[in-house]
Amino acid sequence: MLQTPVEDRRIRRLDEEVINRVAAGEILHGPVNAIKEMLENSLDAGSTQINITVTDGGVKMIQIQDNGHGIKKEDLPLVCERFATSKLREFEDLSSMTTFGFRGEALASISHVAHVTITSMTKDRPCAFRCQYASGKMISDPKATAGLVGTTIHIEDLFYNCLSRRKGLGTSSEEFHKISDMVSRYALANPFVSISLKKMGSKTPAVCTSGSGVVSNNIGALFGADISPDLLHVHYEETTLTTSTGTATFEAEMYATNPNYNSKKNIFVLFINERLVSSTTIKKGLLSVYNEYLPRGTHPFLYVKLKVPPQSVDVNINPTKSEVRMLHEQDIIAALRTRLNDNLLSCGTSRTFNSKAEYLRGEVELTKKRSSLRPSKKIRTDDKSRRLGEFPPFSDASPFLETARAKNKEETFERVEGRLESVNHLVHSFTSQINTGLSDIFSSSVLVGLVDSEFIALQHKTYLYLANLRHLKTLLFYQQILVRFSKLDDIHLGEGLPVRGLLQEYRRHASVEGEGEMETLEDMYVRVFCDETKRDMLSEYFSIEIDEEGILKRLPQIVPGHTPPFDLLPAFIYSLCLDVDWTEELRCIDSLTRVIAEWEKDFGGRSEDEDRFYAGERAEEEEEKVVENVLYPAIKSVLKPTEELIENRSILQIASMEKLYKVFERC
Ligand SMILES: Nc1ncnc2c1ncn2[C@@H]1O[C@H](COP(=O)(O)OP(=O)(O)OP(=O)(O)O)[C@@H](O)[C@H]1O
Ligand SMILES: [Mg+2]
Incomplete structure (x- = not known):
C-alpha cells in the first residue's frame, strides 16, 4: 500500500477527467472492446456493410466504416459526451431494449483515451460532416466533406494517456487475434450484414462475409471449411415451458457439429437476443451433451442463438454487457440439451459407431486386466489355426524390418550422449509413458486389414482390435524424428x-x-x-x-519406404x-x-490430373499397400505405444474368441 501522509488522506471529489478515464477503463480493456462497441453501434444504425481496418493490433489506428443511417449534423457535438444516447429514454425502456447500446458511454470512453474523428452523413443531407473529439468534447466544428450515407469512425493512439493499460496489452498479433475472433462471432450472428476486417495495407481480409444470409457458409468461411459438412441445424421453435418458478418462453437456433467432427479446441458461440455473451452455465450444459459422442479431449463446434423476452434477461450487469442473467436458465438449458441430444442420436452411422466405442471402452479395460483371468476362460481355440481373415504375406521379410532393426542397433531409445539435452528430455517423456500391455499387443499382432482410411483391424491372440491408424502414424513419426534426430x-x-x-x-x-x-x-x-x-x-x-x-x-x-x-x-x-x-x-x-509428424501422417500422392474416381480407387489401393508393407511393420517393430493411445482411445478391442464361442455354444 502507498503510504500517504495523514493530512493528504482527506476525502475529495474526484476530478471529472479522472472519473471519465476510470470509467473508460471499465469498458475498454483493449482495442477489441473499442471495436466491439463501434461494431455494435454500426449494427444498431441498420448497416448492411461494415468494414474494419486496424494498424498495430488496433493500438495505433482503428477505422470502422458503415453504411447505416448516419448521425445528424446537429447531434455531432453530443456523440462523445458521456450518457448521451439516442437509444434509451426512460429507465423502464431498459427491459425492452432491442439495440446493443443504451448507456451512451462507449464513444465517450473512447474519446477519453484516444484521438477520435467521426465523419457521418444522413440521407437528408447532400454531404457528410467531419468532427474531431477529445475527452468527451467536440474540438472542431463540423466540416462539410464528401461522403456516402453512413458513418466512419477513426481512432488513433488508443490509451495514449494510460500508459499502464497500454503496456498491459498483448503483442499486435495477439490483439489482432482477439479482434478477429470477436468480429468473426458478430459476422456469424449477422449473416445479412457483410462484415470485413483487415490489417491496414493487407490485401486479404482476415474476416470477410458476403451478407448473403447463409449461416452454414459463414461458419465454413469463418471457423474452418471442415466444419460445414458435419453441421446440424437445430431449430427450436418458440416454446413456453411451465417451470417451478413460472413460465419460460424461448426460441433457439443451434448450429452444431455431428459426431463425425471433433477438434482439439472447442468453439462455442452464444448470442442471446442478438447480443454476444458468455455464460459458463449454458456453455457447460450444452457442450457436455457431446461427452457421449466424442473421444475424450476433443470438442465440437456449437453456435447457439437464443431468443428470450427482453424482460427475462438482465444485460446491465457490467459495463461491457458481456454477462447476462436470464430467468429460468436451467429449464431452458435442459430443453436445449434434450433437443441437441435427439439430433445427435439421429445421426445414424456416427451414433452406431460411437455407442460401439462406449462398449469398447470397457473392453480395453478388460484387456489390461486379462492376465488375471483363468486360463480356461482365455482361449477356446488355437490362434494359429483360426484367424479372422486373410493376412498379407509380410512379417520378417518386410524391407522395413531389416532397416529398422539395423537402425535400432545404433539408435536406442535411451539417453544418447551428444544429442541435444532437449531432445533427450522429449525422448524420455515418451519412453516413461510406454504402456507395456499395448507394447505386447503391437509387437505380436497381425494386421487383419484396413477398415477405412482411419482405422486398421489387428488380431492379437484371440482378440480383435480396432486401432486408429492416424494416431499411430503420428506417434510413430513423432518418435522416429526424435530418436533419429539430426540423422534422418x-x-x-x-x-x-x-x-x-x-x-x-x-x-x-x-x-x-x-x-x-x-x-x-x-x-x-x-x-x-x-x-x-x-x-x-x-x-x-x-x-x-x-x-x-x-x-x-x-x-x-522418416520411415524408410514411406513417401x-x-x-x-x-x-x-x-x-x-x-x-x-x-x-x-x-x-x-x-x-x-509435431508439425512434421502431423503432415507425414496424411496419405498423399494423389494426382490432380487423374480422373477423380479412378484416382480415388488407386489411392486407396496404394495406401493399403503402404500400410501393409511399410507402416504396420514399423509400428510393430519400433513404435513405443504410450498411455496417450489409451487416453485418446486409439485402440479398442472389438471381439474376443472366448466371448464369441460362448455365444456359439448357446446356439
Ligand atoms: N455508427 C453509428 N451510426 C449512427 N449513429 C451512431 C453510430 N455510432 C454512434 N452513434 C450515435 O452515437 C450515440 C452514442 O454512441 P455510444 O456507443 O457512445 O452510446 P450508445 O450506443 O447509445 O450506448 P452504449 O454506451 O451502451 O454503447 C449513439 O446513441 C448513436 O446515436
Ligand atoms: Mg454504443
Whole structure:
C-alpha cells in the first residue's frame, strides 16, 4: 500500500477527467472492446456493410466504416459526451431494449483515451460532416466533406494517456487475434450484414462475409471449411415451458457439429437476443451433451442463438454487457440439451459407431486386466489355426524390418550422449509413458486389414482390435524424428520448390482465414525462412533444406519406404510458420517435430490430373499397400505405444474368441 501522509488522506471529489478515464477503463480493456462497441453501434444504425481496418493490433489506428443511417449534423457535438444516447429514454425502456447500446458511454470512453474523428452523413443531407473529439468534447466544428450515407469512425493512439493499460496489452498479433475472433462471432450472428476486417495495407481480409444470409457458409468461411459438412441445424421453435418458478418462453437456433467432427479446441458461440455473451452455465450444459459422442479431449463446434423476452434477461450487469442473467436458465438449458441430444442420436452411422466405442471402452479395460483371468476362460481355440481373415504375406521379410532393426542397433531409445539435452528430455517423456500391455499387443499382432482410411483391424491372440491408424502414424513419426534426430535420411527434390509459391498456393486453396491472417504471408516468409539460424536448424536437425533463394531442396525420410504427402506440402510449409513455437529450444523442437509428424501422417500422392474416381480407387489401393508393407511393420517393430493411445482411445478391442464361442455354444 502507498503510504500517504495523514493530512493528504482527506476525502475529495474526484476530478471529472479522472472519473471519465476510470470509467473508460471499465469498458475498454483493449482495442477489441473499442471495436466491439463501434461494431455494435454500426449494427444498431441498420448497416448492411461494415468494414474494419486496424494498424498495430488496433493500438495505433482503428477505422470502422458503415453504411447505416448516419448521425445528424446537429447531434455531432453530443456523440462523445458521456450518457448521451439516442437509444434509451426512460429507465423502464431498459427491459425492452432491442439495440446493443443504451448507456451512451462507449464513444465517450473512447474519446477519453484516444484521438477520435467521426465523419457521418444522413440521407437528408447532400454531404457528410467531419468532427474531431477529445475527452468527451467536440474540438472542431463540423466540416462539410464528401461522403456516402453512413458513418466512419477513426481512432488513433488508443490509451495514449494510460500508459499502464497500454503496456498491459498483448503483442499486435495477439490483439489482432482477439479482434478477429470477436468480429468473426458478430459476422456469424449477422449473416445479412457483410462484415470485413483487415490489417491496414493487407490485401486479404482476415474476416470477410458476403451478407448473403447463409449461416452454414459463414461458419465454413469463418471457423474452418471442415466444419460445414458435419453441421446440424437445430431449430427450436418458440416454446413456453411451465417451470417451478413460472413460465419460460424461448426460441433457439443451434448450429452444431455431428459426431463425425471433433477438434482439439472447442468453439462455442452464444448470442442471446442478438447480443454476444458468455455464460459458463449454458456453455457447460450444452457442450457436455457431446461427452457421449466424442473421444475424450476433443470438442465440437456449437453456435447457439437464443431468443428470450427482453424482460427475462438482465444485460446491465457490467459495463461491457458481456454477462447476462436470464430467468429460468436451467429449464431452458435442459430443453436445449434434450433437443441437441435427439439430433445427435439421429445421426445414424456416427451414433452406431460411437455407442460401439462406449462398449469398447470397457473392453480395453478388460484387456489390461486379462492376465488375471483363468486360463480356461482365455482361449477356446488355437490362434494359429483360426484367424479372422486373410493376412498379407509380410512379417520378417518386410524391407522395413531389416532397416529398422539395423537402425535400432545404433539408435536406442535411451539417453544418447551428444544429442541435444532437449531432445533427450522429449525422448524420455515418451519412453516413461510406454504402456507395456499395448507394447505386447503391437509387437505380436497381425494386421487383419484396413477398415477405412482411419482405422486398421489387428488380431492379437484371440482378440480383435480396432486401432486408429492416424494416431499411430503420428506417434510413430513423432518418435522416429526424435530418436533419429539430426540423422534422418533425405529425400532430394531436384530443382526444388519455391517456398513463397507454396505459401501462396496454400492461401489460394485454404478457405480458413483468421489466425493465419494475423500476419501476411510475406511477413511469415521473412520471419521463418529468411532467418539463417532457423534454416540451419531445419536443415541440420530435420533434413528440411531451404536455400537462400527460398527454394525447398530436401525433405526428411522418416520411415524408410514411406513417401510424405507431397500434395499437402503447401499446408505443411504454412504450418511451419504458424504452429511452431520458435521462441525456446525445447518447445521449438517439440512443436516442429509435431508439425512434421502431423503432415507425414496424411496419405498423399494423389494426382490432380487423374480422373477423380479412378484416382480415388488407386489411392486407396496404394495406401493399403503402404500400410501393409511399410507402416504396420514399423509400428510393430519400433513404435513405443504410450498411455496417450489409451487416453485418446486409439485402440479398442472389438471381439474376443472366448466371448464369441460362448455365444456359439448357446446356439
Ligand atoms: N455508427 C453509428 N451510426 C449512427 N449513429 C451512431 C453510430 N455510432 C454512434 N452513434 C450515435 O452515437 C450515440 C452514442 O454512441 P455510444 O456507443 O457512445 O452510446 P450508445 O450506443 O447509445 O450506448 P452504449 O454506451 O451502451 O454503447 C449513439 O446513441 C448513436 O446515436
Ligand atoms: Mg454504443
